[in-house]
Amino acid sequence: MRGLWLGLDVGTQSTKALVVDGDARRVVARASVAYDLIAGLPEGAAEQDPKTWADAVVACLRQVSDQGVDLSSVRGVGVSGQQHGLVLLDAAGGVVRPAKLWCDTATASEAAVLSERFGRAVPTGFTASKILWVQEHEPENWAKTATVMLPHDYINFLLTGRRTMEVGDASGSGLFDPVARGFNGREVELMGGGVGDRLPELVEAPEPVGAVSAAGSSWCGLPAGALVSAGGGDNMMSAIGSGATTPGPVVLSLGTSGTVFACADRAVIDPDGLIAPFCDSTGRYLPLLCTMNVTGVTEEVREAFGMDHGALTERASSVAAGCEGLLWLPFLAGERVPDLPTASGTLTGMRHGWLDPAVLFRAAIEGTTLNLAWGAKRMAGLGVSIDAVRVVGGGSKNALWRQVAADVFGVPVVTLEEPESAALGGAIQAMWTEACGSDVSADLGAVGEGLIRTGGEVEPSASGVAAYAGVYERYCGALARVYGV
Numbered sequence: 001m002r003g004l005w006l007g008l009d010v011g012t013q014s015t016k017a018l019v020v021d022g023d024a025r026r027v028v029a030r031a032s033v034a035y036d037l038i039a040g041l042p043e044g045a046a047e048q049d050p051k052t053w054a055d056a057v058v059a060c061l062r063q064v065s066d067q068g069v070d071l072s073s074v075r076g077v078g079v080s081g082q083q084h085g086l087v088l089l090d091a092a093g094g095v096v097r098p099a100k101l102w103c104d105t106a107t108a109s110e111a112a113v114l115s116e117r118f119g120r121a122v123p124t125g126f127t128a129s130k131i132l133w134v135q136e137h138e139p140e141n142w143a144k145t146a147t148v149m150l151p152h153d154y155i156n157f158l159l160t161g162r163r164t165m166e167v168g169d170a171s172g173s174g175l176f177d178p179v180a181r182g183f184n185g186r187e188v189e190l191m192g193g194g195v196g197d198r199l200p201e202l203v204e205a206p207e208p209v210g211a212v213s214a215a216g217s218s219w220c221g222l223p224a225g226a227l228v229s230a231g232g233g234d235n236m237m238s239a240i241g242s243g244a245t246t247p248g249p250v251v252l253s254l255g256t257s258g259t260v261f262a263c264a265d266r267a268v269i270d271p272d273g274l275i276a277p278f279c280d281s282t283g284r285y286l287p288l289l290c291t292m293n294v295t296g297v298t299e300e301v302r303e304a305f306g307m308d309h310g311a312l313t314e315r316a317s318s319v320a321a322g323c324e325g326l327l328w329l330p331f332l333a334g335e336r337v338p339d340l341p342t343a344s345g346t347l348t349g350m351r352h353g354w355l356d357p358a359v360l361f362r363a364a365i366e367g368t369t370l371n372l373a374w375g376a377k378r379m380a381g382l383g384v385s386i387d388a389v390r391v392v393g394g395g396s397k398n399a400l401w402r403q404v405a406a407d408v409f410g411v412p413v414v415t416l417e418e419p420e421s422a423a424l425g426g427a428i429q430a431m432w433t434e435a436c437g438s439d440v441s442a443d444l445g446a447v448g449e450g451l452i453r454t455g456g457e458v459e460p461s462a463s464g465v466a467a468y469a470g471v472y473e474r475y476c477g478a479l480a481r482v483y484g485v
């Protein structure tokens with residue numbers, strides 16, 4: 001496919017950009033800009049100003065331009081974003097208040113109220129609980145709100161001027177019927193407060209959101225008229241960029257959140273709501289497990305001891321599997337799976353000498369991975385079996401973590417040559433959208449051909465699998481003892 005294609009991924013800790021040359025079928029430039037959550041908020045609240053994301057997008061585009069990319073040659077863009085965040089826009093297109101993020105647990109009681117009202121589990125992270133929170137705590141802000149959006153839809157709005165929600169990301173709103181691929185009218189009505197009037201039009205790839213407007217062009221430097229695809233939540237876009245767009249491959253993402261997901265031909269519904277019944281961003285479905293505590297836990301250790309990943313990992317590699325009994329139940333930010341939104345973490349089995357960075361770093365890697373394995377067992381019970389995983393996200397760059405994952409899950413862990421799978425997914429979705437403009441049956445797999453390549457494979461080791469089988473039993477025991485799970 002001719003020309004340059006841009007993928008953007010607006011994550012929790014950073015925004016990343018990739019530029020793909022469609023003729024040469026390779027990534028020709030990349031950029032990233034890091035940021036934090038707003039500091040000093042009450043316990044459980046997790047917020048960012050959407051302007052932080054918008055500024056990061058502009059800064060990323062400046063970086064790729066400095067690498068020699070002529071932005072005026074970009075033919076299309078696909079945007080990926082952290083899921084569930086509540087972005088409120090007023091009638092003039094201004095942001096009403098900072099976005100409440102996927103990891104905001106200050107809305108746990110609103111989620112419980114909605115679960116009762118809807119007669120089904122509404123997880124704390126999902127957008128609906130944040131809407132109810134604003135209605136109750138900040139009625140003046142709710143009154144100013146004309147449109148409810150999600151993070152990636154907000155970037156699409158800045159690019160095109162259109163207020164939309166893309167189906168895959170909207171399936172994490174908590175107000176969605178995944179089977180019908182539309183908002184759940186009954187639940188929207190039950191929410192009250194005029195939510196239905198504030199939900200924007202749905203779009204579904206390969207339908208594009210539109211084209212970069214004159215205002216969008218002067219905001220970010222992309223050419224007016226460039227195609228803007230529907231985009232999607234970061235996990236949906238990561239599924240595209242890691243080749244999980246037909247049933248089979250399972251992806252493990254080690255980022256701020258930890259996720260395990262796979263493409264499915266039908267909606268997969270967990271009666272307890274622990275495994276999310278998402279739609280993907282290609283017309284299929286994406287059953288997904290999400291835990292809230294992954295690299296935030298390893299980073300806690302790294303920052304406390306002021307060490308870099310390389311040094312910490314080298315030292316942690318010589319600590320025995322299972323940390324000689326030290327177990328970290330890693331719920332520093334509360335947790336979604338298991339359903340413990342207001343929990344805090346627990347270290348058990350502490351001995352003399354173990355306030356050591358290497359032991360704590362390894363315990364953080366093990367605890368976060370064991371918790372993902374706990375959730376993955378539920379997924380298997382719903383029919384999503386795991387024979388191997390493709391690993392992506394920041395933590396996937398860590399060789400020790402990949403081996404621990406292989407041993408805990410007991411399956412091969414496969415890396416991808418391009419670990420920024422969500423940004424790559426954005427560029428591929430944009431190319432596919434363009435291709436579908438002239439041929440509605442254009443094949444997504446063919447569009448991604450040559451761009452999605454697997455790299456190395458880590459096999460589970462017999463000794464590691466045996467060691468972690470015992471550690472997993474202890475983990476489940478501690479979950480039951482400390483948290484009643």
Ligand SMILES: Nc1ncnc2c1ncn2[C@@H]1O[C@H](COP(=O)(O)OP(=O)(O)O)[C@@H](O)[C@H]1O
Nearest residue numbers: 011012013014255256295309393394395397398
């Ligand atoms: N080698 C490594 N070992 C462990 N963690 C790493 C390594 N490299 C990056 N990370 C962590 O990965 C995280 C970023 O992952 P990413 O998937 O980009 O997150 P998000 O999309 O949530 O912003 C950061 O916390 C970073 O410190």
Ligand SMILES: O=C(CO)[C@@H](O)[C@H](O)COP(=O)(O)O
Nearest residue numbers: 012082083102255256257290
């Ligand atoms: O809430 C979920 C999935 O349901 C998270 O996976 C968010 O989408 C945040 O992603 P990262 O910033 O960790 O990539």
